[in-house]
Amino acid sequence: MTFEFPLLVLLIMTAAGAIVVKDLISAVFILGSYSFALALVWALLGAVDVAFVEAVVGAGLATVFFLLTLFRMAEKDTQIRRPPVPWIAFVALPLLAILLLYGAGDLPAFGDPLSPASTHISPEYLENSVEQTRTPNTVTAVLMDYRALDTLVETIVIFTAGIACALILRRGT
Amino acid sequence: MIHPHDSAIVRTLGRIVVPVAQLFGFYVLIFGQHGPGGGFVGGVVLAASMILAILIFGVNADDSRLAQIVLHGDGLGLLIFAGVGGLCLIGGGQFLNYTHLEIPALDEPSRHYLGIMLTQIGVAADVAVTGVSIAISLSFEGDEVSHG
Numbered sequence: 674m675t676f677e678f679p680l681l682v683l684l685i686m687t688a689a690g691a692i693v694v695k696d697l698i699s700a701v702f703i704l705g706s707y708s709f710a711l712a713l714v715w716a717l718l719g720a721v722d723v724a725f726v727e728a729v730v731g732a733g734l735a736t737v738f739f740l741l742t743l744f745r746m747a748e749k750d751t752q753i754r755r756p757p758v759p760w761i762a763f764v765a766l767p768l769l770a771i772l773l774l775y776g777a778g779d780l781p782a783f784g785d786p787l788s789p790a791s792t793h794i795s796p797e798y799l800e801n802s803v804e805q806t807r808t809p810n811t812v813t814a815v816l817m818d819y820r821a822l823d824t825l826v827e828t829i830v831i832f833t834a835g836i837a838c839a840l841i842l843r844r845g846t
Numbered sequence: 847m848i849h850p851h852d853s854a855i856v857r858t859l860g861r862i863v864v865p866v867a868q869l870f871g872f873y874v875l876i877f878g879q880h881g882p883g884g885g886f887v888g889g890v891v892l893a894a895s896m897i898l899a900i901l902i903f904g905v906n907a908d909d910s911r912l913a914q915i916v917l918h919g920d921g922l923g924l925l926i927f928a929g930v931g932g933l934c935l936i937g938g939g940q941f942l943n944y945t946h947l948e949i950p951a952l953d954e955p956s957r958h959y960l961g962i963m964l965t966q967i968g969v970a971a972d973v974a975v976t977g978v979s980i981a982i983s984l985s986f987e988g989d990e991v992s993h994g
Contacts, residue, residue, distance in 0.1 A: 809879070828923065
């Protein structure tokens with residue numbers, strides 16, 4: 674409870690900063706710090722694997738790719754001029770926020786053992802994964818064994834991204 | 847093209863940080879079944895360490911040779927992953943059902959353990975190669991020698 678409020682403030686400030694700032698390179702760095710704060714939130718919620726991925730990919734690799742992209746661009750393209758915010762945004766976005774907060778009131782409490790997500794198939798994994806796969810980390814067991822086909826397709830997506838980048842960008846000579 | 851960095855501090859620190867990061871990547875990959883981490887994170891850490899070497903020493907330098915070698919393994923990780931699935935098919939079961947990895951000395955949970963470890967290595971190889979490949983693609987300017 675002690676850390677939740679400062680983390681929330683940090684998240685909102687970094688997210689808003691990444692949107693508001695004029696220089697895209699600064700925006701990339703602020704986005705990296707946003708990812709790092711988000712990783713802390715995941716760790717606080719107990720999702721250590723997700724926190725790990727968020728810290729490494731969001732704050733590390735994605736930032737590097739953004740920067741490499743920006744370094745290819747001309748100086749004037751990394752500075753952006755934002756149009757003024759339309760008046761309807763000041764009406765519609767708070768309404769949307771109220772709607773979302775109203776909906777969030779009906780969500781099950783954090784860690785509720787009777788919530789639908791915890792009663793369907795999660796107990797199956799949690800109770801049986803160690804004796805079925807000898808893998809103490811249930812997340813890895815689910816990703817690589819019970820849901821291996823999903824992970825295979827994710828791997829194909831990553832592979833395709835690399836091939837597409839090479840085909841588009843390494844043109845010439 | 848990424849030019850090598852001329853600061854002595856950056857180069858010296860890079861020689862220390864890059865091997866440590868690679869060691870950590872392998873640790874996360876191997877330890878993924880017993881603690882946080884796994885193939886994806888391990889692969890990303892390995893990719894990040896090799897990208898760091900490229901950024902510090904330049905693409906064609908001796909110190910970033912590993913990144914150039916790794917580029918030739920494009921698709922190898924995917925092949926390992928799908929290959930494990932194929933071995934399960936050969937063993938008479940469903941695709942990626944590790945129970946049917948036909949290795950005589952292993953009981954069923956150990957086969958699952960082995961299958962998870964092999965597919966994790968596949969994912970890590972795929973992610974690491976793709977990360978380096980995208981970084982080199984993004985810094986490509988047409989007149990340099992391309993690898994892979």
